[in-house]
Every structure is written in structure tokens, then in C-alpha cells.
Amino acid sequence: MNRLRLFNAIVVSMLMAGIVLVALALATVHTLNRRVIEAAAARNRQAEFLLAASAVSRSITRREDLHNSRRMKPLLADIQHLRPGIRALELMEFASGTAKSVIRTGHGGPDRELSAGDIRQLLANKVLSDFEGAGTDRLWVFTVPIEADGTVVGALRGRFSVSKYDQLIEAQEQVAKQVAVAAVVVTSLTMLLLVRIQLHRPIARLLGTMEQVRSGRIELEAPMSGPLEIRRLADNFNQMMAQLRAAMSEKETLMKEVQGWNEHLEKRVAQAVLELDREKDNVAAAQLAAQRNSNLAALGEMSAIMAHELGNPLNAMYGRLQLMKSSALPDESVRHLDVIKAQVARMSDVIQHILKSTRVDGRPAAVDLNEVVGEAAALLQAPDVRMIASLAPELPPIAANKTSLHGLILNLITNAAQAMGYRGELRLTTEMAETEEREAHVLVKSASPTTPMVRLRVQDSGVGIPDHAMDKLCEPFFTTRHDEGGTGLGLAVCRRVVASAGGRLLVTSAPGKGSTFIVDLPVWTDER
Incomplete structure (x- = not known):
């Protein structure tokens, strides 16, 4: 039809x-x-x-x-x-x-x-x-x-x-009309026959092939017959069908590849989830270890203070007891003095035992500062703190105890995050200490100012430190965050670590403009 x-x-x-x-x-x-x-x-x-x-x-x-x-x-x-x-x-x-x-x-x-x-x-x-x-x-x-x-x-x-x-x-017009009518009839019949033979049949065959292709038989090709234009049309149709067949074949191949990649990706995702869970466990373990180290350092600092504050009175008491015992006293009094002397000696032993059990090993070693900074920064759980690390490459190793250094950096990073209310910009920078910070407030002086040192800067955008608190920052139990649970031992531990390593600890701050803690640690040498 x-x-x-x-x-x-x-x-x-x-x-x-x-x-x-x-x-x-x-x-x-x-x-x-x-x-x-x-x-x-x-x-x-x-x-x-x-x-x-x-x-x-x-x-x-x-x-x-x-x-x-x-x-x-x-x-x-x-x-x-x-x-x-x-x-x-x-x-x-x-x-x-x-x-x-x-x-x-x-x-x-x-x-x-x-x-x-x-x-x-x-x-x-x-x-x-x-x-x-x-x-x-x-x-x-x-x-x-x-x-x-x-x-x-x-x-x-x-x-x-x-x-x-x-x-x-008029006569010529009549003849022209008759000739024209005859020409129209002859031309129409001739054109009808030519169209029937040259156009209708090739087009009908081409349309038949197209209908079969539309029904799903894409392997068919149109016959190359008829005038040049019909043959070119059939040839273009055949080329299009060849490209379609090639595209469908390529599509099937791609679908198989995609299916294979999906299966592979599912396996990789499962493995990644497992690895992520393990990493989470490792991070949690590292956080617990760091917390334990920090607590241990604080306890060691507190033990050192206790040993100093209690040891001196006990030593004085012990000396007085010795003098009293050498005096002529009744036997009953000597017996009581021996009991008191034994208890004082026992108290001194307990204090020394606590001090030894909480002291962190201070023996220095060659430590990569950038590595320790990265490990400590990874333990900070504060999503609203934007941390910017600018770590100078190829820095020489420093002479420090890695565990103590790790606690030092973690204390400084934690204090900076708390000063910003766990929201703001925290910048960590490492470089060679080639210039002096003349405007900075010195918390720990270097034992050897001429020794080459590597510098760490911890800069926050917090509330800053009041001027009246600068001289008390490293005193044990001094804190400006009593309401937030501050113990006042963090910076005291930092001071002890820097001092034991022979480094410098400085701070610059202004109220409302943030603070910058500067740690200079000596470069490792074979003599050390």
C-alpha cells in the first residue's frame, strides 16, 4: 500500500x-x-x-x-x-x-x-x-x-x-494547443513507463529491504539497481548497515568488558573496604598509643614535680632522724625513730619507683621531622580545621627521641585546634632555622646557639595568648582552659622534651590574631 x-x-x-x-x-x-x-x-x-x-x-x-x-x-x-x-x-x-x-x-x-x-x-x-x-x-x-x-x-x-x-x-494557437496536448500525453506515458521501470521497482526493492531490516534482519543488504542516485542511496544504506553491525558488535564487546570491569571493581571495592577498616583500626590504635604516651609524659612530668617537691622534705626528715638517732635517747624512742626512718625510706623508694616507671626514654636518635609531623597531624580528628602543611623537602635528620618528639608535636597541634575551637586554619611549616625570631617570646633557650637546627612552626588562627600569660605557659598545672578540662601539663612536657634535646621553644601571639609556636631542634651528627 x-x-x-x-x-x-x-x-x-x-x-x-x-x-x-x-x-x-x-x-x-x-x-x-x-x-x-x-x-x-x-x-x-x-x-x-x-x-x-x-x-x-x-x-x-x-x-x-x-x-x-x-x-x-x-x-x-x-x-x-x-x-x-x-x-x-x-x-x-x-x-x-x-x-x-x-x-x-x-x-x-x-x-x-x-x-x-x-x-x-x-x-x-x-x-x-x-x-x-x-x-x-x-x-x-x-x-x-x-x-x-x-x-x-x-x-x-x-x-x-x-x-x-x-x-x-488564432489558427497557429489551435495547432500549438493540439501539439501541446499530444506532447503532454506522450511525455506523461513515457515518463510513467520510465518511472515505473527506473524508479518504482528499485525504490520498491530498497523499501522492502528497509522493512525487513526494521523487523530485525540487520544482516540484509539493499540491491544495487536502478539509476545512479538510487544505486548511491542503496550503497549508502549498505554502508550505514555495515557500520551499525560493527557498532553493535563493538557494543557487545564493550558490554562484556564493562561487566568484567564491574566484577573486578566490586572485588577491589570490597578489598578497599577491608583495608579501610584495617586502617581505621590502626589509626584508632595509634590514637590510643599517642594518648597513652601523652598521659605518660604528663604523668612523668607530674612525677618529676612530686619527686622534687616531696623528695627534698623527705630527705630533710631522713637527715634529722639520723641526727636524732645518734643522740642519747631512750630505747623506746629509738625504736619509734627506726620505724619512722623505715617509713620515710619507703616513701622515697616509692617516689623513685614512680618516677622511673613514668619517665620517657630521652636517648636521642636520627629522626625525620617531616615524617613525625605527618604522623602526628594524621591523628587530629577535627573536620572543620583546614590543615595546610608546607614541609621543606630534603631536610637533614634531627637529634631527638622520636616518641617524645611525637608527643611534643601532637600536644602543639591539639592545643592549636583547641585555641581555634576546632574550626579554622592550622598551618604546619618545616624549614632550616637560618634566622632568629627576635620578636618571639623565648620559652626554652638553646644550650648551643651555634648548632645548626631544623625549625617547626605551628601557626593557628585562634584567640591568641594574653601578654600576662606568656611567662607562665610552661609552668606545670597552669592553663587558661580550666572550664574545658585543661590540665596545664602539655606545654610543661613540651618544654622538657625541647630542653632535653638541646633545642629552642619560642612563641609569638597577639589576642584575636592567633599564635605561632616555633620549635628549633638540633641537626643529627655522628658525634651525638
């Missing part, structure tokens, strides 16, 4: 095109014929009229001959009789710049009066011609000058009918 509709549409289109072409041809032929015949008629009539005017001009030798109606009227009647196409003749005389009708023969409508321009052209021996086509009988009007004694004295006007030529034009 679709093929029949397509064929009918093509046939109707061809017929309409043939009819339009024939109509255009008829109009063109009609116009050309009319113009050619009218031009020929005009030349023919003008030539005839010039001969008639020549005969009249030879009969007039003087101006008075124009008024000789007995002679001129029969002459005009003979001319009109010999030339049946002439409908009327009129002889006119020129006087005082005007044209006056002298003799008139035949019939016809009133002639247009000659204008001054027309008279000037006639006096200049020019022939005037005009066409009257308003009525049923179309006429050519010619006006020829008449000379007497070598001077133009008047003019002869004649009206020629072109009905004979109109009949000739």
Missing part, C-alpha cells in the same frame, strides 16, 4: 510538472507568435501604405492639388479598392502649424488629431505609426508626409486592419 501511494505520488507529480511545462510552452509560443506576426504585419502594412502614399504624392505637384477632390477622391478610392485591408484614407493639409482634413474615404472611428510634435516629425519627412486595439477590429494607423515642389505640404493617413493576421495567430 505504501509503495502504491509512493508510485501514485510520483506519477501525479510528473503529470503536474508536464502540464505546467506545456502551459509555459504555450504561453511562450503564443507571445512569440503574436509578436512576430504583429511585427511582420506592421512591416507589411507600412510598406503597402508607403507605396500608396508614393502614388498620391506623384499626383500632387502643387499645394492646390490637395483640394482637387475630383481628381484625388477617385485616386484614394482606387487605392482602397486595390488593398482591401485599408479601412479608411484621409488627406490632410499643413497650414500655420496645424493639420486640416481635406479629403476622407472609407469608414472608421474618428482619428486622433495630430499634435504639434507629430506635425514637426512629418515636416521632417518621418513616417508615423500607431496601433489601435481597443475595438474588435485591430488597426494599424500610418501617417506619411506628402511633398509638392520639394516641400511637405500635407500628409496621408491610412487605417489598416490586422484581422487577417489575427486569424493566422
Whole structure:
């Protein structure tokens, strides 16, 4: 059904095109014929009229001959009789710049009066011609000058009918119509046959192949038959189907690869989840170890303070007991003094035992500062703190105890985060200590100022440190965060670690502008 509709549409289109072409041809032929015949008629009539005017001009030798109606009227009647196409003749005389009708023969409508321009052209021996086509009988009007004694004295006007030529034009138009109709019929039948053979059959085969491909048989190819354009269309269709088959094959291959990658990715994700869980466990363990180390360092600091604060009184008490025992005392008093002396010695032993059990090993070793900074920074759990690490590469190792250094850095980072309310920017910087910080407040002085050192900066954007608190920062149990649970032992531990390593500890701060703690630690040498 679709093929029949397509064929009918093509046939109707061809017929309409043939009819339009024939109509255009008829109009063109009609116009050309009319113009050619009218031009020929005009030349023919003008030539005839010039001969008639020549005969009249030879009969007039003087101006008075124009008024000789007995002679001129029969002459005009003979001319009109010999030339049946002439409908009327009129002889006119020129006087005082005007044209006056002298003799008139035949019939016809009133002639247009000659204008001054027309008279000037006639006096200049020019022939005037005009066409009257308003009525049923179309006429050519010619006006020829008449000379007497070598001077133009008047003019002869004649009206020629072109009905004979109109009949000739009509007859030719009828023949042209018949030929055009025959041409349309023959052309349409020929085009119909050619369309049927050259277009309809190849297109029908191509459409049949397309319908089968649409139903799923993509392995089919369109037949290469018909005109060049149909063959090119079929070839393009076959190339498109080949590309489609290749694309579908590639798609299947890609789908298999994607499926394989999905399975592989699922395995990798499962492994990554397991590794992430292990890393979380490791981080938790590291955090617990760091907390234990920090607590141990604080406890060691507290033990050192206790040993200092309690050891001296106990030693004094022990010495006094020795003196009292050497004195002459009753046996009962000596016995009580021995008991007191034993308890004092026991207290001193307990204090020394606690001090030894909480003291961190202070033996220095070659330590990579950047590595320890990275490990300590990874333990800070503060998602709203934006940490910026600017660690100088290829720094020399420093002389420090790694465990103590780790606790030092973790204390400084934790204090900085707490000072910012766990929200803000924390900047960690390592570099060689090549310049002195003259504006900084010194918390620990270096034992050897000329020793090469590596510098660590811990800079926060917190509330800053008041000036009155600068001198008390490293005192045990001094803190500005009593309400937040601060113990006042963190910076005391930091001071002990820096001092034991032979380094420097400095701080710069201003209220509302944050604080920067500067730690300078000596470079490791073989002598150490």
C-alpha cells in the first residue's frame, strides 16, 4: 500500500510538472507568435501604405492639388479598392502649424488629431505609426508626409486592419494547443513507463529491504539497481548497515568488558573496604598509643614535680632522724625513730619507683621531622580545621627521641585546634632555622646557639595568648582552659622534651590574631 501511494505520488507529480511545462510552452509560443506576426504585419502594412502614399504624392505637384477632390477622391478610392485591408484614407493639409482634413474615404472611428510634435516629425519627412486595439477590429494607423515642389505640404493617413493576421495567430494557437496536448500525453506515458521501470521497482526493492531490516534482519543488504542516485542511496544504506553491525558488535564487546570491569571493581571495592577498616583500626590504635604516651609524659612530668617537691622534705626528715638517732635517747624512742626512718625510706623508694616507671626514654636518635609531623597531624580528628602543611623537602635528620618528639608535636597541634575551637586554619611549616625570631617570646633557650637546627612552626588562627600569660605557659598545672578540662601539663612536657634535646621553644601571639609556636631542634651528627 505504501509503495502504491509512493508510485501514485510520483506519477501525479510528473503529470503536474508536464502540464505546467506545456502551459509555459504555450504561453511562450503564443507571445512569440503574436509578436512576430504583429511585427511582420506592421512591416507589411507600412510598406503597402508607403507605396500608396508614393502614388498620391506623384499626383500632387502643387499645394492646390490637395483640394482637387475630383481628381484625388477617385485616386484614394482606387487605392482602397486595390488593398482591401485599408479601412479608411484621409488627406490632410499643413497650414500655420496645424493639420486640416481635406479629403476622407472609407469608414472608421474618428482619428486622433495630430499634435504639434507629430506635425514637426512629418515636416521632417518621418513616417508615423500607431496601433489601435481597443475595438474588435485591430488597426494599424500610418501617417506619411506628402511633398509638392520639394516641400511637405500635407500628409496621408491610412487605417489598416490586422484581422487577417489575427486569424493566422488564432489558427497557429489551435495547432500549438493540439501539439501541446499530444506532447503532454506522450511525455506523461513515457515518463510513467520510465518511472515505473527506473524508479518504482528499485525504490520498491530498497523499501522492502528497509522493512525487513526494521523487523530485525540487520544482516540484509539493499540491491544495487536502478539509476545512479538510487544505486548511491542503496550503497549508502549498505554502508550505514555495515557500520551499525560493527557498532553493535563493538557494543557487545564493550558490554562484556564493562561487566568484567564491574566484577573486578566490586572485588577491589570490597578489598578497599577491608583495608579501610584495617586502617581505621590502626589509626584508632595509634590514637590510643599517642594518648597513652601523652598521659605518660604528663604523668612523668607530674612525677618529676612530686619527686622534687616531696623528695627534698623527705630527705630533710631522713637527715634529722639520723641526727636524732645518734643522740642519747631512750630505747623506746629509738625504736619509734627506726620505724619512722623505715617509713620515710619507703616513701622515697616509692617516689623513685614512680618516677622511673613514668619517665620517657630521652636517648636521642636520627629522626625525620617531616615524617613525625605527618604522623602526628594524621591523628587530629577535627573536620572543620583546614590543615595546610608546607614541609621543606630534603631536610637533614634531627637529634631527638622520636616518641617524645611525637608527643611534643601532637600536644602543639591539639592545643592549636583547641585555641581555634576546632574550626579554622592550622598551618604546619618545616624549614632550616637560618634566622632568629627576635620578636618571639623565648620559652626554652638553646644550650648551643651555634648548632645548626631544623625549625617547626605551628601557626593557628585562634584567640591568641594574653601578654600576662606568656611567662607562665610552661609552668606545670597552669592553663587558661580550666572550664574545658585543661590540665596545664602539655606545654610543661613540651618544654622538657625541647630542653632535653638541646633545642629552642619560642612563641609569638597577639589576642584575636592567633599564635605561632616555633620549635628549633638540633641537626643529627655522628658525634651525638
